[in-house]
Amino acid sequence: xxxxxxxxxxxxxxxxxxxxxxxxxxxxxxxxxxxxxxxxxxxxxxxxxxxxxxxxxxxxxxxxxxxxxxxxxxxxxxxxxxxxxxxxxxxxxxxxxxxxxxxxxxxxxxxxxxxxxxxxxxxxxxxxxxxxxxxxxxxxxxxxxxxxxxxxxxxxxxxxxxxxxxxxxxxxxxxxxxxxxxxxxxxxxxxxxxxxxxxxxxxxxxxxxxx
Numbered sequence: 249x250x251x252x253x254x255x256x257x258x259x260x261x262x263x264x265x266x267x268x269x270x271x272x273x274x275x276x277x278x279x280x281x282x283x284x285x286x287x288x289x290x291x292x293x294x295x296x297x298x299x300x301x302x303x304x305x306x307x308x309x310x311x312x313x314x315x316x317x318x319x320x321x322x323x324x325x326x327x328x329x330x331x332x333x334x335x336x337x338x339x340x341x342x343x344x345x346x347x348x349x350x351x352x353x354x355x356x357x358x359x360x361x362x363x364x365x366x367x368x369x370x371x372x373x374x375x376x377x378x379x380x381x382x383x384x385x386x387x388x389x390x391x392x393x394x395x396x397x398x399x400x401x402x403x404x405x406x407x408x409x410x411x412x413x414x415x416x417x418x419x420x421x422x423x424x425x426x427x428x429x430x431x432x433x434x435x436x437x438x439x440x441x442x443x444x445x446x447x448x449x450x451x452x453x454x455x456x457x458x459x
Contacts (some may be wrong), residue, residue, distance in 0.1 A: 253301045296330040307426050321422035332422075336414030343410035350403045357397055365390055 301307075311317035325332065343349040364374060366385055374381045381389070398404040 251344035265441075271343055275444070296334070297328050297333065300424075301430075302328055302421070303332050304425075308424050309426050312434045317423035318423065320427055321419060321425035324422035324425050325418075325428060326421075327427065335417060336411065339417065340407065340410040343406050347402070347406055350401070350406050353397055353401060353403050359393060361390055 311320060344354065365383075368374065373383075374386050398407070
């Protein structure tokens, strides 16, 4: 009778680790996006000018003409572009905070974009209400939803009003702030000229720029 010791040992089947799916892929993508966004913000803020220069009361005077106002605005836009962007963003933030409904709608729209498209892995495809949606269909649906939210609710009017108010503040400051004490290079002036192409045209081009 064969001994039981000579029988081959029983092999214990090793369980293959079950793939958790592609959902965790969104977490590294979100981290990478936030990291790049943080780096971009830090680079932009490094060009920020001291707010004391922006609010220097001794540097304000009435422009002599529309061409003078346009030239001042062009120089100030080039020099204070980060500060001006912060001013417009602050006006927009205040407008949204003082309108909680619009703020919540925009926040929900942002969450929908992040969960359904920006940070959602392409595999497996999106399934809603028993229907499978491709990436193109998902993008089209989000764009349509965004357009409906912006143009058919008060969100659009609030955003437009805030942007117009912020642009008005920037234009008024840039036109009345004398830029003689600012140091600009030709590249900065060229960038600002592109922003003001709709304002001056030939009138602003006829005035020589002296730094």
